[in-house]
Amino acid sequence: MHVLVLGGTTEARQLAETLDGHPGLRVTTSLAGRVAAPRLPPGEVRIGGFGGAAGMAAWLREHAVSAVIDATHPFAEKISFNAAEAAATTHVPLLALRRPGWVPEAGDDWREVASLAEAAQAVRTVRGPGRRVFLTTGRMGLATFAHIDDAFFLVRSVDAPEPPCPPHLELLLDRGPFTLDGERELLARHRIDVLVTKDSGGTATAPKLTAAREAGIPVIVVRRPPVQAGVPVAATVEAAATWVQELVSG
Known part of the structure; x- marks a missing residue:
């Protein structure tokens, strides 16, 4: 067989x-x-x-x-x-x-959207200019955020993305699983005030959600198809x- x-x-x-x-x-x-x-x-x-x-x-x-x-x-x-x-x-x-899929817990501030395009729109409204976004949606959809020029993006990806990319970007090449302590330190060091993620589910990348909840950071979650x-x-x-x-x- x-x-x-x-x-x-x-x-x-x-x-x-x-x-x-x-x-x-x-x-x-x-x-x-x-x-x-x-x-x-x-x-x-x-x-x-x-x-x-x-x-x-x-x-x-x-x-x-x-x-x-x-x-x-x-x-x-x-x-x-x-x-x-x-x-x-x-x-x-x-x-x-x-x-x-992931399920929000008490204290979470989730903004669920249906697509990366909606996530990009939400980024522009969830905080004012100068917001600092932790973008964990993968390198393939990064072009969707390329037009946002008034925000800083910390992008974590296994491999480097190809252009177009947001103009104010720092790239972090890394592969999960990630630890809660590591995610806490990452959010604090980069002064992140918005997290954008896909509802991938599982435990390997879930600690970022806990770290965001603890820090009171809103999370834009792209619903899975x-x-x-x-x-x-x-x-x-x-x-x-x-x-x-x-x-x-x-």
Whole structure:
């Protein structure tokens, strides 16, 4: 049985580790190739796009894939859409592995928005000119904030972004998980008064939310897109592994 894991997340790597060496199971993890030095999971790995839904469907047929697990980032809408289309075309079972989203706690000052464009608009209104923004939405959407010239942006990313970028920017190249003490120190050292993030969920980057709550800093949260209609969802690596094992035994 050949399982294709659409990866790029901690959960995808953990799933590959869980399934690695399982009798009668071949696991291939696919990575988009957007990170220069990704953490490779065990098993087979392919890097690069498929060429849309049709290209993915062709790959599933060519490599006799028995099941697909979409364990991509919750905001990787395009690949998730293509996976749903390809799975439906080839009649290959598809499961979405999605870590639960974050939930605001008492004392949080969250401003939820539907997109990066709305987040950029919110940045311009949540504080006056001269605000200092900690931007943790990834390098791919940085151009959305490039027109804001009256704010300082601290941008944290695994790899350096390409222009256009906000004119007043300091780049911090780092990869989680992050600690609460580290996030507290970061917010204080850079005098941050606004945090912008996507609702990625999980624990690796959640300490920034606690640090913002403690400091009374408003957080602009971009809501995650829904999973494709009709696609079953597993919230944990264990649940996804059980789904695969049931396919193997059934």
